[in-house]
Amino acid sequence: xxxxxxxSWVFNKLSDYFTKFQFVRYAMIVGILIALCSSLxxxxxxxxxxxxxxxxxxxxxxxxxxxxxxxxxxNNMLIVIPITVISAILLLYTGxxxxxxxxxxIAMISVASLSFGYLLMNVFxxxxxxxxxxxxxxxxSTSILTLTATEVWLCVGMSVLVIAVFVLFYHKxxxxxxxxxxxxxxxxxxxxxxxxxxxxxxxIIVLAMNLVGSLLISALVIFPALSAMxxxxxxxxxxxxSAVLAVFCSALGMLISIVAGTPVGATIVVVDxxxxxxxxxxxxxxxx
Amino acid sequence: MAxxxxxDLVLGYEGKKVVEELNFSVxxxxxxxxxGENGSGKTTLMKTILKLxxxxxxxxxxxxxxxQNEIGYLPQQTMVQKDFPASVNEIVLSGCLNxxxxxxxxxxxxxxxxxxxxxxxxITDLAGRCYRELSGxxxxxxxxxxxxxxxxKLLLLDEPVAGLDPKAMADLYHLIxxxxxxxxxxxxxxxxxxxxxxxxxxxxxxxSFKPLFFGRKSDYIHSETGKLFREVYGGEx
Numbered sequence: 001x002x003x004x005x006x007x008s009w010v011f012n013k014l015s016d017y018f019t020k021f022q023f024v025r026y027a028m029i030v031g032i033l034i035a036l037c038s039s040l041x042x043x044x045x046x047x048x049x050x051x052x053x054x055x056x057x058x059x060x061x062x063x064x065x066x067x068x069x070x071x072x073x074x075n076n077m078l079i080v081i082p083i084t085v086i087s088a089i090l091l092l093y094t095g096x097x098x099x100x101x102x103x104x105x106i107a108m109i110s111v112a113s114l115s116f117g118y119l120l121m122n123v124f125x126x127x128x129x130x131x132x133x134x135x136x137x138x139x140x141s142t143s144i145l146t147l148t149a150t151e152v153w154l155c156v157g158m159s160v161l162v163i164a165v166f167v168l169f170y171h172k173x174x175x176x177x178x179x180x181x182x183x184x185x186x187x188x189x190x191x192x193x194x195x196x197x198x199x200x201x202x203x204i205i206v207l208a209m210n211l212v213g214s215l216l217i218s219a220l221v222i223f224p225a226l227s228a229m230x231x232x233x234x235x236x237x238x239x240x241x242s243a244v245l246a247v248f249c250s251a252l253g254m255l256i257s258i259v260a261g262t263p264v265g266a267t268i269v270v271v272d273x274x275x276x277x278x279x280x281x282x283x284x285x286x287x288x
Numbered sequence: 289m290a291x292x293x294x295x296d297l298v299l300g301y302e303g304k305k306v307v308e309e310l311n312f313s314v315x316x317x318x319x320x321x322x323x324g325e326n327g328s329g330k331t332t333l334m335k336t337i338l339k340l341x342x343x344x345x346x347x348x349x350x351x352x353x354x355x356q357n358e359i360g361y362l363p364q365q366t367m368v369q370k371d372f373p374a375s376v377n378e379i380v381l382s383g384c385l386n387x388x389x390x391x392x393x394x395x396x397x398x399x400x401x402x403x404x405x406x407x408x409x410x411i412t413d414l415a416g417r418c419y420r421e422l423s424g425x426x427x428x429x430x431x432x433x434x435x436x437x438x439x440x441k442l443l444l445l446d447e448p449v450a451g452l453d454p455k456a457m458a459d460l461y462h463l464i465x466x467x468x469x470x471x472x473x474x475x476x477x478x479x480x481x482x483x484x485x486x487x488x489x490x491x492x493x494x495x496s497f498k499p500l501f502f503g504r505k506s507d508y509i510h511s512e513t514g515k516l517f518r519e520v521y522g523g524e525x
Binding site for chain 1: 338339394416
């Protein structure tokens with residue numbers, strides 16, 4: 001098979017999927033929006049040294065999903081979002097005042113809720129194949145392809161909200177990220193903005209669980225930001241680059257996974273990692 | 289009425305006293321240097337003036353129409369800032385945020401103010417550069433420009449020359465002196481450098497769990513505390 005044939009085969013296959021299956025279109029919309037939102041907040045989290053918070057919160061969300069499954073709730077978001085938001089507030093908002101340091105408390109919460117969730121799923125099994133259920137929640141293997149129209153709209157609404165909050169408070173988020181002490185001293189209510197960041201990141205994580213599963217979310221949060229930081233030197237450029245890159249990687253990852261039949265979440269993350277490699281190289285070349 | 293007055297102030301963390309019996313006032317146009325050993329409560333005092341930290345007892349009064357959010361602050365550098373991707377322009381502008389209120393973007397006046405303050409500190413040509421690639425002295429000028437955007441009255445500087453080479457140190461001292469004497473900005477500075485404190489300041493506050501001395505520089509030089517301290521740390525060079 002020559003290159004041209006191969007390209008046209010890929011193209012035909014993709015257009016086939018897009019025209020025939022609604023779930024593919026849904027998956028693309030949701031995937032791109034989630035990647036965009038998580039990359040926006042990712043820059044702040046990476047710079048504030050909270051990279052691991054995405055991971056911690058996603059484990060909390062896993063525990064919450066287990067609770068929702070066991071309770072047989074039709075819409076598990078009702079439980080998952082509040083629990084994750086509250087954990088995010090506890091982790092981020094209380095900040096430096098706590099006795100247990102940030103990284104330790106994240107590790108604590110994440111393993112505790114992971115094991116709690118797994119235990120619940122095993123003690124009160126709702127289906128015959130528990131390991132498939134668990135695997136799906138952890139790696140998001142198929143849930144992105146089973147989205148309903150309501151879920152898609154929910155995701156679109158939340159994404160618009162996140163983007164609006166980010167644009168409206170852009171300068172304040174910058175100030176709080178760069179120098180919280182100065183921002184507070186000159187009358188900015190930093191704790192309020194930290195709270196806002198915590199809530200928004202929790203919402204993003206719950207949404208992103210559909211896409212990549214709870215184990216891989218932090219990749220969506222940190223990779224675009226880290227890649228952009230290799231090359232760009234102003235906050236605005238880093239944010240814009242990270243958003244564009246996240247959208248590109250997530251779209252490319254999903255297309256590859258459709259054509260090659262690979263797991264969606266893992267493919268997106270691998271593309272993100274590859275992009276990071278490329279950006280690191282560019283950064284190195286630029287430096288010399 | 290003084291710009292800033294501390295009355296019976298007791299400071300500390302979690303109920304443990306660090307400094308007590310703080311009674312002093314700062315008048316407009318003063319240049320106050322706070323000196324003392326490590327852990328003597330200098331930074332705690334500064335954070336309390338900025339309302340970042342609550343005092344155990346006592347109070348701080350501001351006068352002459354000084355609002356709490358009109359205090360410019362030059363903090364010690366944090367780890368986060370060392371590799372922060374931000375342009376000089378973005379950082380200086382962020383000093384204007386206290387004028388924005390709920391408005392999400394900067395207006396023309398604020399952009400002008402940032403430009404003016406960059407000119408004032410001679411960093412206009414650095415405006416597009418990345419903060420983390422600047423030298424220590426340049427970084428301090430950027431943060432000073434940001435502080436000036438936040439205030440026209442009172443500057444609080446927390447060891448502004450720490451980690452600078454002698455040339456950059458002298459330049460920064462000179463700059464601060466000019467802001468104080470030509471622009472009439474009141475300066476409160478924490479310093480380890482007793483020689484520079486004695487050289488530039490108009491008033492000295494010497495802390496060591498209690499204020500050992502507060503008053504004019506000329507009195508400090510002849511006081512017991514001043515004599516002793518200057519013998520150990522060196523006097524005028």
